[in-house]
Amino acid sequence: MPLELIKRPEHSRLMAIASPIIAISLTVAAGAILFAAMGHDPASALYFYFIDPLSTGWSLEELVSKATPLVLIGVGLAVCFISNNWNIGAEGQYTFGAIAGSTIPIYFWEWDSVLVLPLMMIMGMIGGAAYGAIPALLKTRFGTNEILTSLMLVYVAGLFLDWLVRGPWRDPGGFNFPESRDFSEAAILPSLTGGAMHWGAVFAVIAVVVVAILLARTIKGFEVRVIGQSGRAGAFAGFSRARMTYFAFLLSGALAGLAGIATVSGSVQQLQPVISPGYGFTAIIVAFLGRLNPVGVLIAGLMLALTYLGGEAAQVTMGVSDKLARVFQGMLLFFVLGCDTLILYRFRLVRSRGPHAPCVSPANLKPVKDVP
Amino acid sequence: MDDKRSVSLAVADGPQRSGSDRAPLVETIGLTKRFGELVACDEISFDLNAGEIHALLGENGAGKSTLVKMLYGALEPDEGTILWRGVPVRLANPAEARSLGIGMVFQHFSLFESLNVAENILLGLPAGERRRGLADKIRTISHDYGLPLDPDATVHDLSVGERQRVEIVRCLLQEPQLIIMDEPTSVLTPQEADLLFVTLRRLAAEGRAILYITHRLPEVLELAERATILRRGRVVASADPKRESAASLANMMVGAKVGDVERSVMAQRDGEARLQVKDLSAPASGPFSIALKDISLAAHAGEIVCIAGVAGNGQSELFDALSGETRARSNEAICIDGVPCGHLGVTRRRQLGAAFVPEERLGHGAVAELRLSDNVVLTRHATADGLVRSIFVDARTAGDVESRVVGDYDVRIARQDPEARSLSGGNLQKFVVGRELDRRPGVLVVNQPTWGVDAGAASVIRQALIDLAGSGSAVVVISQDLDEIFEIADRIAVISRGRLSPPVKAEDASRESVGLLMGGIGGQSEPSGKAGKPDGRAEIHAA
Numbered sequence: 001m002p003l004e005l006i007k008r009p010e011h012s013r014l015m016a017i018a019s020p021i022i023a024i025s026l027t028v029a030a031g032a033i034l035f036a037a038m039g040h041d042p043a044s045a046l047y048f049y050f051i052d053p054l055s056t057g058w059s060l061e062e063l064v065s066k067a068t069p070l071v072l073i074g075v076g077l078a079v080c081f082i083s084n085n086w087n088i089g090a091e092g093q094y095t096f097g098a099i100a101g102s103t104i105p106i107y108f109w110e111w112d113s114v115l116v117l118p119l120m121m122i123m124g125m126i127g128g129a130a131y132g133a134i135p136a137l138l139k140t141r142f143g144t145n146e147i148l149t150s151l152m153l154v155y156v157a158g159l160f161l162d163w164l165v166r167g168p169w170r171d172p173g174g175f176n177f178p179e180s181r182d183f184s185e186a187a188i189l190p191s192l193t194g195g196a197m198h199w200g201a202v203f204a205v206i207a208v209v210v211v212a213i214l215l216a217r218t219i220k221g222f223e224v225r226v227i228g229q230s231g232r233a234g235a236f237a238g239f240s241r242a243r244m245t246y247f248a249f250l251l252s253g254a255l256a257g258l259a260g261i262a263t264v265s266g267s268v269q270q271l272q273p274v275i276s277p278g279y280g281f282t283a284i285i286v287a288f289l290g291r292l293n294p295v296g297v298l299i300a301g302l303m304l305a306l307t308y309l310g311g312e313a314a315q316v317t318m319g320v321s322d323k324l325a326r327v328f329q330g331m332l333l334f335f336v337l338g339c340d341t342l343i344l345y346r347f348r349l350v351r352s353r354g355p356h357a358p359c360v361s362p363a364n365l366k367p368v369k370d371v372p
Numbered sequence: 373m374d375d376k377r378s379v380s381l382a383v384a385d386g387p388q389r390s391g392s393d394r395a396p397l398v399e400t401i402g403l404t405k406r407f408g409e410l411v412a413c414d415e416i417s418f419d420l421n422a423g424e425i426h427a428l429l430g431e432n433g434a435g436k437s438t439l440v441k442m443l444y445g446a447l448e449p450d451e452g453t454i455l456w457r458g459v460p461v462r463l464a465n466p467a468e469a470r471s472l473g474i475g476m477v478f479q480h481f482s483l484f485e486s487l488n489v490a491e492n493i494l495l496g497l498p499a500g501e502r503r504r505g506l507a508d509k510i511r512t513i514s515h516d517y518g519l520p521l522d523p524d525a526t527v528h529d530l531s532v533g534e535r536q537r538v539e540i541v542r543c544l545l546q547e548p549q550l551i552i553m554d555e556p557t558s559v560l561t562p563q564e565a566d567l568l569f570v571t572l573r574r575l576a577a578e579g580r581a582i583l584y585i586t587h588r589l590p591e592v593l594e595l596a597e598r599a600t601i602l603r604r605g606r607v608v609a610s611a612d613p614k615r616e617s618a619a620s621l622a623n624m625m626v627g628a629k630v631g632d633v634e635r636s637v638m639a640q641r642d643g644e645a646r647l648q649v650k651d652l653s654a655p656a657s658g659p660f661s662i663a664l665k666d667i668s669l670a671a672h673a674g675e676i677v678c679i680a681g682v683a684g685n686g687q688s689e690l691f692d693a694l695s696g697e698t699r700a701r702s703n704e705a706i707c708i709d710g711v712p713c714g715h716l717g718v719t720r721r722r723q724l725g726a727a728f729v730p731e732e733r734l735g736h737g738a739v740a741e742l743r744l745s746d747n748v749v750l751t752r753h754a755t756a757d758g759l760v761r762s763i764f765v766d767a768r769t770a771g772d773v774e775s776r777v778v779g780d781y782d783v784r785i786a787r788q789d790p791e792a793r794s795l796s797g798g799n800l801q802k803f804v805v806g807r808e809l810d811r812r813p814g815v816l817v818v819n820q821p822t823w824g825v826d827a828g829a830a831s832v833i834r835q836a837l838i839d840l841a842g843s844g845s846a847v848v849v850i851s852q853d854l855d856e857i858f859e860i861a862d863r864i865a866v867i868s869r870g871r872l873s874p875p876v877k878a879e880d881a882s883r884e885s886v887g888l889l890m891g892g893i894g895g896q897s898e899p900s901g902k903a904g905k906p907d908g909r910a911e912i913h914a915a
C-alpha cells in the first residue's frame with residue numbers, strides 16, 4: 001500500500017466538520033451505484049429518496065415526528081458514548097419507557113386529568129432509566145460487557161411488549177387484534193400544528209439544549225469527557241467510573257424511555273406489538289453522525305429520519321424494498337466511522353523504500369484508535 | 373574514554389576466545405536510535421560470543437530495551453550496523469530475526485489464558501507448523517532443559533514461573549543461537565530463579581549465546597561471563613563480573629558522583645510531619661503488581677524526601693496509595709498535616725493541601741485530547757481555585773491559571789491553549805508539575821519528575837521542587853535517577869520489592885550504598901551497615 005496513516009499532532013477542526021459531509025457524499029454516491037445495479041435510474045431514484053419527501057408540508061411534519069425519537073435517544077447516547085459506555089440497548093429502553101408510561105392510559109383509561117400526560121412522561125422516563133440501569137449494574141458489579149447485555153435486553157423488552165399486547169393488555173373490544181385499547185384524549189400528546197408533529201419535538205429540542213449545556217459548561221460534562229478519554233486520568237481527578245456508568249445509562253435510558261412514551265402517546269396512540277422501526281438502533285448512527293454533539297445530533301436526527309421517509313417513498317414509487325432504508329443507514333454509519341479517522345490522522349503517500357524495507361513498520365501496525 | 377575501552381575490549385577479546393579468526397556471534401557497531409530529541413541508544417558497540425552468558429546492565433531509561441529491540445528486529449536502527457557471524461544484516465522485523473536464530477523471551481508474557489500450553493506454543497510458531505507431534509516435542513524439550521511442562525495444561529492454571537517456561541520453550545523450539553531474556557527473574561521467586569539459572573547455563577554450554585537484561589546485580593555476579601553496562605544510551609563499561617563486585621557494578625550503572633549541590637534551606641524536622649505514612653501495606657492487585665509491605669515514611673516541612681529504586685519495585689503502587697487512587701486499609705496509615713486520610717479519595721486529600729504528579733503524563737496526569745486549560749480543571753476542580761462555580765466550570769479562570777502555569781514554568785507551546793497531546797514530553801511535564809506547584813501545596817508527592825525530560829526542563833523542574841520545599845512544604849520524590857536524587861534530596865529511602873528502607877540523610881548516603889539497596893543487596897527489611905546511618909526509623913517514631 002502506498003498510503004500511510006500519519007497521526008496529527010492535534011485533532012483537525014476542519015475534518016471534524018468535513019467528515020460527516022464527506023460521509024454523506026460517499027453514501028449518496030454508493031447509493032447511486034446501488035440503484036444503478038438494481039436497474040433504476042440513479043438520478044431519479046435519489047430524487048425520490050432524498051428530495052421528494054421534503055417537498056410537501058405533510059411529509060415535513062412526518063419527518064419531524066420521526067426525527068423526534070431519534071434526537072431524544074441520540075442525545076442520551078452521545079453522553080453514553082463520550083463517557084465510553086456502549087449502550088446499544090436504547091431500543092429496549094425505548095420499549096420499556098413506552099410500556100411504563102402506558103400503564104396509566106391502559107389501567108386508568110377513564111381518568112381524565114391534566115396530570116395524565118405529565119405522569120405518563122415521567123413514568124416513561126423512569127421505566128427507560130430503570131431498564132438502562134440493568135446493564136449499568138451488571139457492568140459495575142460483575143464486569144460484564146455492556147454492549148452484550150444492553151443489546152440482549154432489547155429482545156427481552158420486545159418480547160415482553162408482545163406478550164402484554166397479546167395477553168393482559170389486549171383491547172377487550174378490539175376483535176382479538178394484538179393491540180392495547182386506544183388511548184383516551186387525555187393521554188394523547190397534542191399535535192403542534194394539527195399534523196403529525198407532536199409535543200415530543202419540543203421535548204427533543206429541550207433535551208438538546210440541556211445536554212449541550214451539560215456537556216460544554218458543567219463539571220459533570222467535564223467528568224463525562226475525562227472518563228471517556230482516560231479512565232485512569234479520571235480516577236486521578238477523583239471521578240468515579242462506576243458512578244459515571246450509572247449516570248450515562250440512567251440519562252440515556254430516561255431519554256429513550258421518554259422517546260418511547262412520546263411516540264406511543266403522540267403518534268401510535270395505543271400499544272402495538274411493534275412500536276418502533278428501530279429508532280433505538282438508528283439513533284446510534286444519529287449520535288455518531290452528529291459528532292456526539294447535541295446540536296449535531298439534532299441535524300443528524302433529521303437526516304436519518306429522511307432515510308425512513310425515503311425508504312417508504314422508494315417503496316411506493318419504485319417498488320424497491322423498504323429495507324433499503326437500513327442499507328442506507330448502514331452505509332452512512334460505515335462511512336462516518338471511516339471518515340472520522342481523518343480527524344486524528346492524515347494520509348501520506350509513501351514511495352517504495354526498496355526491497356529490504358517493507359512499507360509496514362511495527363509502529364504503523366498499531367491499531368487505529370477506535371471510535372471517538 | 374569508557375567507549376574506547378569497550379571497543380578495544382571487543383577487538384582484543386574475539387580472537388583470544390575462539391583461538392581462530394572466527395567472528396563473534398553478534399556484534400554491533402555504532403548502533404544509534406533516536407526518538408525525537410531523545411537519543412535512546414548512542415553509538416552502541418558491543419559483541420557477544422557463542423556459548424556466552426552476557427549481562428546487559430543499566431538503570432531504567434539507559435537504553436537496554438531499545439538496544440535489544442533493534443537486535444530482535446522490532447525497531448530499526450537510525451545508524452550503525454549489526455553483524456551476525458561477521459556479516460552485516462538488516463532485521464526488518466522479528467520474524468527475520470527469528471529465522472536468523474535470534475529468539476527473545478519477553479518480560480511480559482503474551483499467552484492466551486484459556487488455551488492450553490501446546491496451543492499457545494503453536495500460535496507463536498511460523499505458519500505451516502503441524503500440531504501433530506508438537507506435544508511430544510514440548511515434553512522432550514521441556515524435560516531436557518529442566519523446564520517441566522504439561523502440554524495439555526491450561527495456561528490459566530499455571531503459575532507465573534510456569535508461564536515463563538512456556539515462553540522459553542516456545543523460543544527454544546525455533547533452535548535459536550542467541551536468546552535474549554528481558555529481566556526474566558523479575559516475576560520469579562528466588563527458587564524459580566535458581567532453576568532458571570541452571571537452564572541458562574545448560575543452554576550456554578550447548579554453544580548458544582544468552583543476552584541477559586537485568587538490573588539485579590547479584591544475578592550478574594552469579595551467572596554472567598561478561599557484562600556490558602549502559603548509561604543514558606551509551607556503553608560506559610564492559611566488565612568481567614568475576615573481577616567486579618556488586619558495588620563496582622552499581623557504580624558503573626549509576627555513574628560517578630557529580631558535584632555536590634548546596635542547599636540553601638535545611639529541613640526543620642522538629643515540627644510535626646506534614647506527610648506521615650505508618651505501616652502502610654497493600655496486597656498486589658495483579659500478577660505484575662507489587663505488594664506494599666509495612667511502609668513507613670515521614671516528610672516534614674521544608675524537606676525533600678527521595679525514594680530511590682529500580683522500576684517495578686512498588687513505586688507506582690506506593691504513589692497510588694499516597695494519592696488515594698487506591699485506598700489504604702487503615703485510615704491512620706496516611707496522615708496529611710495530622711489528619712488521617714487513608715480512607716479518603718484523591719479529591720479529599722487535595723482539599724487537605726496535598727498535590728500529586730504521577731509518572732505517566734498522558735493518560736494519568738493529563739488527558740491527551742483535552743486542552744491545557746481543561747487539564748488544569750482535571751486536578752483542581754475541587755480545590756479552592758474558583759474553577760467551578762456551583763455546577764459550572766469557569767473557563768476563563770481555568771484559562772488564567774493555564775497562562776500563569778505556562779508562563780511561570782516556561783512551557784513552550786505553539787499556540788494558545790493547545791491540546792495536551794501536542795506538547796513534547798518535557799514541556800508537558802513542566803506543565804503537569806507546574807499545575808500542582810501553582811497551588812502552593814503543603815505536601816507534594818511526585819513520581820519520576822524528570823522521566824524522559826531533556827536536561828533544561830529537568831533543571832527547571834528540580835529547581836521548582838527545591839523552591840517549594842524551601843517555602844515550607846514537604847516534598848516526596850519517587851525517582852530512579854540517582855543523579856537527580858543526590859541533587860535535590862534531604863533524605864533518601866530505597867524501595868525494593870515493596871519494602872521501603874529507613875531514610876538516611878543525603879549527606880550520609882553514597883551512591884554505592886543506595887545502588888546496593890536498589891539492586892536488592894543488603895536485605896529488604898534490614899539496612900546493611902553500608903547503607904549509611906539508618907537514622908530514619910528512629911526519626912519516624914519520634915515524629
